Amino acid sequence: MMSVILARSYKDLPNHHLRSCLLYFAAFPEDYEIYVPDLIEFWIAESFIPHTPNHTLEETARSYVTELAQRSLVQVVGRSTAYGWIERIRIHDILHDWCIQEARQDGFLDTSNKTADQAGASSSSSDNLISYRFSFETLSDQILPATPNVRSLLGFELESVSLPKLRFLRVLCIEDSALNDFSTVIGGCIHLRLLRLRNCHGVTLPSSIGKLLYLQTIDLKHTQLESVPNSLWDIPTLRHVYLHSGFSPPPPARSVRLQSKELQSFVLDLYPVGADFRCHDMMIFLGQMNQLTTFSLSMYLNIPAEVVNIFDNMPHLVDISLLKFDVLDRLPAEFPQSVRRLVLYADVIKQDPMPILEKLPCLVVLELSGYKRQTMCCSSQGFPRLQELALGSFSTELWRMEEGAMPKLSHLTLWRWEKMSKLPVGLLHLPSLGHLKLSDMDQISEDDNTLNELRRKGCEVHTYVRSLSLINLPPLHFRCYLYLCMCVCPHDN
Template sequence: MADSVVAFLLGYLPNLLIDEANFLAGVEDRVKSLIRELRMINIFLKNSLGKRNDEMVKEVVGQIREAAYEAEDVIDKFILEVTEYRKRSTIGRMLDIPSHAKRIRNVGTKIVGINDTISQIFNNRERYGIEGAEASVDAEDETLHRHRRQVEEDDVVGFVDDSAILVKQLTHGDRKLDVISIIGMGGLGKTTLAKKVYNNKIGVMSHFNCRAWVYASQDFRARDLLLQILKQMQIPDGLRRKLEGMSEDELIKELFEYLKEERYLIVMDDIWTTEDWDKIRNAFPDNSKGSRILITSRIKKVALHVSHTLPYDLPFLNEEDSWELFKKRVFRGKTCPVELEIPGRQIAKGCRGLPLSIVVLAGILTNKEKSFHIWSKYVGHVTTFLARDDDICPKILFLSYTDLPMFLKPCFLYFGIFPEDIEIPVRRLMHLWVAEGFIQHNDDRNIEDVAEGYLEELVDRSLIQVASRRIDRGIKTCRIHDLLRDLCIKESAEEKFLEVQSRNNFSTNNSRRLSILGTDGSSTRGYMSSNPSISIYARSLFYFGNDGFSDEDAWTWVHKNFKLVRVLNFEILRIPAMPKSLAKLIHLRYLRMEFSNSLSVFPDCIGNLTNLETLYVKGSLTDRSCLPNGIFRLKRLRNLYLSDRLPLPFIRKKRLSSPWDSKEALGKLEVLSIAFLLYDRQKKSFPVVLGKFPNVRKLKIQFEWCSFDYVWQAPNVFPCLRYLNHLEILRIEDCCMLPTDPNLFPSTITKLTLKSVELEVGGGLTMLGKLPQLRILKLEGRGYKPNRALETQHDISIRVIADSFPQLHVLKLNQMKIKEWKQETGAMPSLIRLIIIECNELISPPELWSLTTLRDVKAIRSSGWARMLRELQKEVGFKLLIQPPIPD
């Protein structure tokens, strides 16, 4: 991870010189010199890519990583000391002047020493033959590819539907040349499926009179691949003898000439880059005979580059097919003993649908005693047995990691922090990557959008799985396969990038990030007692567990060992008050705290965390007071999530004159989630909290239902929205009345969610139809908490007037008591997706006949809608999914 550390410092240090110039007074020149050295060493790191298997290069890269870590530590620690110095009284600072001068000299000396180390490393690159080292593929790589092919091709199980789809794509359709792609994670069975299709006698073998199969791999050599194809053709012996002496261009010409009269099928297994395809694409003529090329790849970008046809995304095996493959490999056609079926199924299930894992683990158990006693030892520990260093599984999967561009490697390794088998919220992941400094951001795009692009590339490379998607088809949650997570943890340990501690696994290698997976109170206390003093330069601490992080000793340990921390993530906290000592962690950028109990104190000193970018607090205040005004001192805060009775500070204002006071406004805040807004029960004034966030892009407001006068809130709060000129995504919960004036809502809103909101009173829906850029609308009804005013929500009638919702693309209705739906011609002219969930009060057909743009409709547990939509489908022709199915 030397590359990512150096890249981080090259972005971090120049900003420090600008933003924290007063803290670096006395060492600015030394820091500038360090930046120059880092730029030179960054060139070396880029040139050494592809040569990291060389032991000398690996050693030098390790030295660079340590030097970069040391530079980061020296500067961050110095800023911390200067901060403490400046907090003292005037007299205290005067008395400490000699010590402060000594600190400046010491840090200057340390930076000079680091500069000398980096300079020496750079100057020695030629002396040790590092600069001219060439990447090489050794015999071990060839053996690995051979084993991979053998594992994937043996014992075909499943793929019946998959192969049928691909055979049809290859043998039917346009007579022009087409390229078909199979994509998926390493070891998923792409080669197996391609081989099954290639050897299909009835469809494929009889359809194509010329076929060839070649392996590409990461070590792609265009000339060798062309030779392999030509040697499988029926060419004259004289030409065959001349092939070895031909150049690459000559081979392309010969292959083109031979294929132009044939209906051919060429399979290229394991393509890694678009450049590899571009080198050979001119060898394949489009002879209008229905020829096809089939490729397999782990990378979606490659598949999209070679063809306009969408790639076939191979799914994981289901549990039954996993068990069948496991049985076939272990028992070789013999019957599985009854007593082994239960542990056998559990073992197969533990492979998470990855054929490679199943085949390898079955091979291990084939040579073991087939008894319940032996097999039960493997249940629940599948990943442990598959992740041994000498095993083929990690080696095959490691190929995908080594192929990653350098900027994506830390993002991928970061998945090792999270517990296995969990769905990771994408927004949370994006904020963490940004706080860690992983995102290279050099243009005017939103930094989270750039981070989301990083995640999409990891998904396209088949390293990360999409667990769920948002209504706009963006990724909502993701997950990582257990074997890949184990790869992240092992590689990270070697790089001192992160370490994971669980149960009784108490050790430390002074990694920059620590994840504690607590299962009970003793596990957490055991780790802390085993490591009373770990590296004080760790930058991230994660705690996951159901026991809670509670006692004073635990917090003392945190404050002692994580003084330079940038990320703190606590999933469960059992403390009565937020520790005031948190305010000393001045480098903190990301703070997530989920309290299982009520808080008695939320200290105003939270405002001392001036570098904080994301604050997520889940819990409640016992005295119903507000958050402290210190919140408004967090000038770098970009994401603020407050849940369950954690309101913002109460701000009195006689009237809404100016939208905000620039001195108090959080100008960088883009995401704001407010549990509810306080209001003045005497109506003499009301909070103008929204005026404090002029650049907010995403906003959630949850009103508080009270037994008195709750109707007053909505019309007095919504006028604040008009000043949010950058607002794009808005969610409103528990509102008794929407305003009728569309000018109160920013015209920039593109996505709107209304949950437990009264639509009929005042014509709220009519007002929403006038929002010019609204593309996604979600209306949610039930799912309320007890005793809320709208719990007895009555049946409603919806009327959508003509020309309303001009840009609406997606409409979702969830648990709405809609009695009738009337829609005038010309309304919702751009609607593409319609989703209805648990809406069963409909008594007359919805008037949706004018929605000719509909392409995708789902009706989930909404029988009344489902029958009517099925009739509408005959007229409009959209794709319709009904769950559960209803009889004709």
């Protein structure tokens, strides 16, 4: 009976593009929480998303996610505060099983799970249809079985596996796995559009990566590389780049010829960084990326202070994350006016950041760490759209908030303000404040007048005390600490 209802819901979808998007959930493990931006990159690489007048492919794809959620075909796990859209989803186990069965019968996608298929090979329900997409789980010590003409290959928790030579491959996604002889295979995948290798071992990128002229997304988060070939930046179709290690900026001669004019997302988590890292070349390289909408840079060694000067050439930035600087004497006079989310950590910020940041008209989420002056001021009409604010490791004793500042602020996190003995009275002037989190601020008494008045007004107050020292923590651990602090009172973000 349930399968009949699901089949009717599937057939009732308005077009075949949306039906393909739904069946694609069969490629993911059961109970897998799906990050929607990742899913959209899959759908676009698979050509499921049609070109729509006056809309980008990403916008159309997000409307598809919304459509599936409104039809209760996906479960919404979280929404983005900064953007307002659905950010994380999962599907019910019953629907997942139905998608696997339907995808196999239609020859859309074949799955193999060692626990379910003891033979370790995919078992199609149809003898007449040949699938061009395969998804594998928990296989080990073998070459992944697939037809020579396979277009998409996804693998999860694979132990010591080898990839076959797949000339027509468009999508390759391997997570939490160990790969053998990867570099000898990938160079021949000239049709590849998406390469995602997360938390994988045994990965080496060959210099021939530059020949993948259709590559849109390369995602190597939490995958250690010895080096990233400079030829990667010759690919004209690159839209999203996520690198965890091995990156070194190309020489200026190549930077000025940067071909990736479509690049929208550039995320670098450099841990560690060698002594020969060329900061000047990095600045020239980043200066060419004037189409970026997302830029994130994390470095085990401190980010060069000069990086804050690159934003003049990035007018389209919406999301900025910088972890972390040593000493910032000043912030840039102007950030891009389109910024909706800004994360900036430093050991020391000398200039009051509020007079600059409060003028950003679109800023919704702000996280700052390291301001070391005694006073800070938020003026009236400042931060007109800010909803989430997290401030940590401040030496501020006096925080003045004029009436009318931050009219939409709903979530405030303060952590490690060691010199603040009383909460600022200005918090009482924030009309939308509903959640206050205090972490490692045990100097604030439970009898604090502002604290009690906020509670009386209905604001949820949570205190969080940790003994963890943040001195010299790597940026990733530093970021995780703040994330834990912000999760004391769960909310969609």
